[in-house]
Amino acid sequence: SQQGEEDPQALSIQEGENATMNCSYKTSINNLQWYRQNSGRGLVHLILIRSNEREKHSGRLRVTLDTSKKSSSLLITASRAADTASYFCATGNTDKLIFGTGTRLQVFP
């Protein structure tokens, strides 16, 4: 079963705009990770945020985590056409990662 639900399912923006995608989950977690998947390729790890952290930055990425609401958000600032991909959140529990359903992001030049 899939623990995380991403919202929106699909997002289309212009280059330079910011993209925000959200992830909600159901059970307690140790950490939450975000991965990117380009069409026809494997997943690439973007960022990991632990359950005792509230915000984390990596380059143009900003991730927040609200354990009281069981939700996380991924913000991509100043998006580029190369950011076009599917983005998945994955919740880490005691022994495994469970992936969400993904958000398909399309960035138009």
Next chain:
Amino acid sequence: EAGVAQSPRYKIIEKRQSVAFWCNPISGHATLYWYQQILGQGPKLLIQFQNNGVVDDSQLPKDRFSAERLKGVDSTLKIQPAKLEDSAVYLCASSLVPGGPQETQYFGPGTRLLVL
């Protein structure tokens, strides 16, 4: 550092045939995972190895799927016989630390399987 290697990249078979996928993880990575990703969904864990032992195979359909990890390095995933609903991308991933949801998983490019 070389990434996770998988082969073949694509496979088309008829239902009831058998198929095997191969994965070579990043050197030194103790944990190896096989995921199934159906179109439009996130990856679903099929089996997790730590070295050459199985940690979790609770979602592996054992009547038709089998997997092994040779000498704690390479791994093969087999489907016999295949069903139409097995059409998916099969992803292999590895992580450095045993038992690793706390750690980054590194994914291979996947094998896209189409069952006709």
